[in-house]
Structures are given as structure tokens and as C-alpha cells.
Amino acid sequence: MGEFIAVKDMCHTYLAHEGEEVQALDHINIAIGKGEFVAIIGTNGSGKSTLAKHLNALLIPSSGQCLIDGMDTKEQENVWEIRQSVGMVFQNPDNQIVATLVEEDVAFGPENLGVPPKEIRNRVTEALKDVGMEDYRQHSPHLLSGGQKQRVAIAGVLAMRSNCLVLDEPTAMLDPQGRQEVLSTVLRLHREQNITVVYITHFMEEAVAADRVIVMEQGKVVMEGVPKTVFSQVNRLKELGLDVPVAAEFAYRLRQLTMKIPEDIITDTELVVAVCP
Amino acid sequence: MSIRLQDVTYIYMSKTPFEKAAIKKIDLEIKQGEFVGIIGHTGSGKSTLVQHLNGLLKPSSGMVHIDGQNIHEKGETARNAKRSVGMVFQYPEHQLFEESVYEDIAFGPRNLGVKEEEIETRVKKALDFVGLDFEKFAKRTPFQLSGGQMRRVAIAGVVALDPKYLVLDEPSAGLDPRGRDEIFGQIMNLHQATGITVVLVSHNMEDVARMANRLIVMNKGEILLDGKPKDIFCNHQAQLKEAGVDVPPLTLLMNQFKQRGLEVDSAVIDIATAAQNVYKAVRRG
Numbered sequence: 001m002g003e004f005i006a007v008k009d010m011c012h013t014y015l016a017h018e019g020e021e022v023q024a025l026d027h028i029n030i031a032i033g034k035g036e037f038v039a040i041i042g043t044n045g046s047g048k049s050t051l052a053k054h055l056n057a058l059l060i061p062s063s064g065q066c067l068i069d070g071m072d073t074k075e076q077e078n079v080w081e082i083r084q085s086v087g088m089v090f091q092n093p094d095n096q097i098v099a100t101l102v103e104e105d106v107a108f109g110p111e112n113l114g115v116p117p118k119e120i121r122n123r124v125t126e127a128l129k130d131v132g133m134e135d136y137r138q139h140s141p142h143l144l145s146g147g148q149k150q151r152v153a154i155a156g157v158l159a160m161r162s163n164c165l166v167l168d169e170p171t172a173m174l175d176p177q178g179r180q181e182v183l184s185t186v187l188r189l190h191r192e193q194n195i196t197v198v199y200i201t202h203f204m205e206e207a208v209a210a211d212r213v214i215v216m217e218q219g220k221v222v223m224e225g226v227p228k229t230v231f232s233q234v235n236r237l238k239e240l241g242l243d244v245p246v247a248a249e250f251a252y253r254l255r256q257l258t259m260k261i262p263e264d265i266i267t268d269t270e271l272v273v274a275v276c277p
Numbered sequence: 278m279s280i281r282l283q284d285v286t287y288i289y290m291s292k293t294p295f296e297k298a299a300i301k302k303i304d305l306e307i308k309q310g311e312f313v314g315i316i317g318h319t320g321s322g323k324s325t326l327v328q329h330l331n332g333l334l335k336p337s338s339g340m341v342h343i344d345g346q347n348i349h350e351k352g353e354t355a356r357n358a359k360r361s362v363g364m365v366f367q368y369p370e371h372q373l374f375e376e377s378v379y380e381d382i383a384f385g386p387r388n389l390g391v392k393e394e395e396i397e398t399r400v401k402k403a404l405d406f407v408g409l410d411f412e413k414f415a416k417r418t419p420f421q422l423s424g425g426q427m428r429r430v431a432i433a434g435v436v437a438l439d440p441k442y443l444v445l446d447e448p449s450a451g452l453d454p455r456g457r458d459e460i461f462g463q464i465m466n467l468h469q470a471t472g473i474t475v476v477l478v479s480h481n482m483e484d485v486a487r488m489a490n491r492l493i494v495m496n497k498g499e500i501l502l503d504g505k506p507k508d509i510f511c512n513h514q515a516q517l518k519e520a521g522v523d524v525p526p527l528t529l530l531m532n533q534f535k536q537r538g539l540e541v542d543s544a545v546i547d548i549a550t551a552a553q554n555v556y557k558a559v560r561r562g
Contacts, residue, residue, distance in 0.1 A: 016421065043453040044424045091451065145319050172451040175319045175480045176523040202453050205526070241455030246526040246548065253552035259559065268530045275555060276537040 004164060004196050005032040005055060010064035012050055012219075024050040026219035027064070034163075035194040037187075039207035039227075042216035043241045048200045051216070052168045055198060056086040068164075084113060087157025091169040093149030097141045102133065102152055105141055109160040120159075127155040130193075131185050147178025151185055158189070164196040165189070171203060183209065204231065204243045208266055215240065228264040247271040278309040278344050280330055280362070280442060280474075285339035287325055299325040301498045303339070309441065312468055312475045314485035314506065317495030318521035323478050326495065327444050330476065331362035343442075360389065363440030367447045369431035370424065378404075378422075378430050379415040385438045396437075403433035406467055408459060425456035432460070436467070443467075444476040449484070457481075461488060482525040486510060486546045496520035507544045527551055534558075 012025040024047050032038050042048050053059040054066045057073040068086055071078040087109075090096055099105035106124045115123065128134045131151040136144065141152060150170050157165055167186065171179040183206050189195045199210060207213050213230040215223035217240055223230055231237070234244050234252040244252075251265040254275070265271050285303040290296055300322040307313055307330075317323045328334040329341055332348045341348050343358040366372070375381035382400045391399065404411050407429035414422075419430050432448065445464065449457040461484055468475050479485050485492060486506045494502040494509065494517065501520050502509050509517070510528050517524055531543035531551060539558045545551045 043455055147319075169451065175521075177318060177521050202451075241453060243454040246530055249548050250527075250530065250552055250555075253548060254556060257552060257556045259556060268526075268533055271530070272533045272537055275534065275559060276539055 004034040006067040008065040010061045013062045037190045037197040037211045039210035040200045040214045046216040047219040052166050055166050057082050086164045087162035089153045089167045089170050091172045102139050103137045106155045106159050109156050123159045127158040131155045146174040147181040150182045166198045168200045204245050231266045232264050280307045281342040283340045285336040288337040309474050310472050312489045314489030314492045315478045321495040322498040323495050332359040361441040363435040363438050363443045365435050365445040370427035373419040382434045382437045399437045403437040407433045442474045446478045486525050511544045
């Protein structure tokens with residue numbers, strides 16, 4: 001697995017209104033392989049979104065480096081290629097839809113890249129099929145549900161032939177069903193098309209689905225590992241003001257009650273099997 | 278004393294090809310002092326319903342009474358009745374607009390004609406309620422605060438109106454777990470301390486289960502279930518599924534223990550008690 005994203009000793013400082021310097025990112029080092037699915041969790045203000053915006057050169061590091069597929073985001077001539085390669089999906093679906101028809105919205109990206117019209121049509125069809133929205137091609141985006149809008153936004157990224165998807169709390173505004181739609185779409189694309197995914201979320205049950213979890217706090221990476229190692233540290237996560245999956249906390253409580261439960265339980269099934277073998 | 282909806286139907290885009298009844302023949306009474314949770318799938322009519330509670334929407338047919346007053350009549354009493362309902366919309370921080378936190382919170386009461394001395398007391402009380410220090414925050418611009426702080430200032434702005442009924446639409450959306458726990462803790466405190474009626478629209482079943490003493494489940498513009506949260510989550514899971522609503526994750530987990538033959542009480546709603554419960558059941562063998 002080649003390294004697709006390499007963040008090296010990266011800092012980001014900005015000036016707050018009162019003239020004080022705020023260090024949003026503090027010497028971050030992250031490597032994400034091609035085709036990996038990484039979830040990033042952390043409290044509001046921990047630097048998750050600032051980090052995400054560096055990944056397609058919306059922000060440039062104050063110091064250190066951010067390399068996307070070997071290209072430095074600092075170099076102006078790389079920016080177009082980086083943005084084509086890394087697609088972003090934001091929290092509010094209503095802020096990222098530009099057209100009055102679903103198919104036109106998905107076509108917006110490839111049109112801007114100068115893709116020939118016939119090819120655009122093919123790509124739009126394919127992308128909408130990939131996110132399960134082909135029946136809505138001629139619909140007006142504002143009449144769709146939140147989950148559907150987010151899937152249209154993902155289709156827009158796919159139509160640009162991006163091979164990396166950065167999603168910044170894509171499900172925060174959605175209901176449980178919408179959340180499920182978005183997560184399973186992302187998981188499927190990751191599995192079937194080997195798309196690299198960086199998924200920022202406050203929902204731990206979504207982060208559990210990732211290959212790796214990165215925990216941020218005050219601009220630093222404070223924990224990193226497979227979901228099992230990260231989520232079994234119930235106390236640590238609670239100190240950071242984060243949730244843990246219900247099963248992990250349940251297992252933790254049972255251990256406190258002196259029951260012998262393995263340390264690495266994070267799903268319901270694992271817990272039930274451990275308790276009633 | 279109550280908010281009462283009688284046979285309320287609301288039709289969007291009436292007389293167009295897009296005509297759609299968002300809520301249908303709703304009969305509902307929310308009594309003073311209740312803590313009501315409203316859940317339902319997107320498009321189930323939750324938001325349309327709550328917008329009837331203070332007259333933001335006028336029913337296509339049916340009537341709304343607040344404390345016995347028909348709110349769609351003309352005149353002072355109907356206006357005052359509507360004002361007794363404070364409404365916190367989704368993402369209320371988008372509605373902040375003043376230069377300072379103080380001014381933003383003072384805007385509502387000032388508009389109602391409250392005197393300046395009284396306004397200061399109300400702003401202090403409201404900030405205190407949402408857990409923000411008056412000295413530290415009153416003079417700051419609301420736009421430099423964190424997301425959670427902005428949310429709290431916006432809620433304080435509604436609390437400062439001194440409503441008898443407080444309606445909140447997804448107050449925790451987009452907040453991190455700590456921010457969410459804080460906001461809900463403060464709503465719970467306010468409810469317990471002042472007996473204010475709370476109507477909470479939320480997707481988060483755990484929070485609703487923990488706080489509300491009455492739960493209303495909406496489906497396709499109608500009230501599908503109305504009762505005690507414990508009862509609904511334990512005994513009506515098939516209907517919840519039909520309505521596209523999730524059962525709290527803890528209830529699902531307890532169900533799995535039950536299926537494995539463990540004698541547990543699947544009605545518990547906090548993890549500590551549930552763990553105790555499972556522990557005892559295992560020891561009993």
C-alpha cells in the first residue's frame with residue numbers, strides 16, 4: 001500500500017480577531033496509505049476540519065509539509081491536480097449543491113475540468129449509479145432528503161474521478177437512516193473502487209467501521225490505531241470528552257464489576273458472545 | 278394549562294401538483310410541566326408540527342389553543358399566548374447577529390418591551406442557565422465563540438424571553454459529545470428547577486429516552502405512538518422500525534442478551550444500571 005497522504009510536521013496558525021495567534025494544528029504527522037479508510041475523531045475545535053482542509057490545498061501549512069500522492073500542496077502548480085484527486089464533502093448538504101437538477105450538479109466538477117460532454121454524460125450516469133441515486137437524475141436537489149443530498153455530493157466527487165474522498169462530518173445534519181445511507185455508500189466505494197477515505201465524525205459507531213482511527217485534541221494527534229485499540233481505552237476517550245461505542249463502555253463497566261471480559265471489545269456481537277459463550 | 282392541537286392538518290404547496298399534507302388530523306395536548314420528546318424519520322412531519330405550537334404555521338384546517346386561547350384569533354391575548362412559547366430552531370447560532378453576546382440575548386426581551394433593568398437580570402439569568410460566565414462573555418462578539426458556545430448563546434436568547442413552553446428542534450446537532458451532554462444537562466436542569474414545559478425534537482433516541490417523560494413518534498404526518506419512552510422502546514419495536522426510527526443502541530444490546538437466554542430488564546436506559554443488571558443475571562446463572 002503506497003503512501004497517498006503524507007503530512008509531515010505540519011503546523012497551522014491563524015490570527016484571531018483580537019490579534020492573538022491560534023495554533024490550530026501543532027506539529028502533525030500522519031501517513032495514509034492508498035485505499036485506506038481512516039476516521040478522525042476529536043472534540044469541536046480540536047483541529048479536525050483544519051486538517052481536512054489541508055488535504056486538498058484549501059489551506060496551506062504555516063510550516064511543515066502536506067504531500068498528496070507525492071505532490072506538495074504548497075506548490076501552486078500542483079493545486080489543480082490535488083483538488084481533482086482529493087474530493088471534499090462537507091457537513092451541510094445545502095451549502096455544496098450548485099445546480100437545479102441532480103445531473104447538472106454532478107456534472108459541475110467534470111465540466112470545470114474541461115471533460116468532453118459525451119464523457120461527462122457517461123461519468124454522471126456512472127457516478128449516480130455508484131451512490132444509488134440514478135433514479136433521481138432529473139430531480140431538483142432541494143427536494144431530496146439530507147442523506148440523498150450528501151450522496152449527490154459524493155457522486156460529484158466521483159464524477160471528477162477523484163481517488164480520495166475527504167468527508168468532514170458528512171452525517172452531522174442527518175437522521176439515523178440518512179447516516180446509514182451515507183456511511184454504507186462510502187464503505188462500498190472504499191471496498192469496490194479502492195477509494196482512499198478520510199472520514200471525520202462525532203459518531204463513534206461510524207468510526208468503528210474504519211481501518212484506522214486518529215484522535216485529535218488541541219491541534220495534536222493524541223491517539224492512533226485500529227478501532228479495537230482506540231475504543232477499548234474508555235477512560236482516556238472520556239477524558240477527551242468523546243463517546244465510546246455502547247459495547248465498549250458496557251464491557252468496561254462489566255470489568256469494573258469484576259467480570260472477566262476481554263479488553264478489546266467494541267461491537268455488540270463480541271460483547272454478547274463474551275458474556276454468554 | 279396546555280398547548281392543544283385539535284384535528285390539525287397542514288398542506289404544503291396547496292393547489293399545485295406538489296401538494297402534500299405534511300401533518301394530518303393531529304390531536305395532541307401538551308400539558309404544562311411535561312418533558313415531551315418528538316421523534317420521527319425525516320419528512321415525518323416533526324418540524325411542521327412544532328411550527329404549529331407557536332403559530333409560525335397556520336393549520337390548513339383544525340385549531341391550536343395555548344392555555345385556552347385560540348392563537349389564530351386577532352388581538353393582544355392571542356399574541357401573548359403565542360409569545361409564551363419559545364422556539365429554538367435547528368442550528369440556532371446561524372441567527373446570531375448582534376455585536377455582543379449581551380445585545381444578542383437582550384434583543385428578544387427588548388422587543389417585547391421589557392425594561393432595561395429587567396433585561397440585564399434576564400440576560401444574566403439566561404447566560405447562567407446555559408453555563409456561560411456573564412463577566413467573561415457578555416461583551417464578547419458572538420462570532421468568535423466556538424460552535425458549542427454560539428449554540429448556547431442562541432439558546433440563552435430564547436430563554437431570556439422567559440417562555441412557559443420551550444420548544445427545541447435538534448439542539449445538539451453538530452456538537453461534540455461533551456457539548457451535547459452539556460446542552461442536554463442544562464435543559465434538564467431548567468426543566469427541573471423551573472418546571473418549564475419542554476418539547477424536544479431529536480434524532481438521538483438515547484437522549485430522548487433519558488430525559489423525556491413522554492414520547493411522541495411521528496410517521497407520515499401522523500402520530501404513530503404516544504406514551505412513556507421506556508414502554509415505547511421496549512414494547513413497540515416493530516412499529517418504530519416501520520416509522521424508520523432507531524431503537525436506542527443500549528436497548529438493542531439488551532435484546533441480544535435476552536435472546537441468549539439471559540434474564541435482563543431491557544427497559545433500562547443507562548449503561549451503568551444495564552451492566553449491573555447483566556452482571557446479576559450472569560451470577561444467577
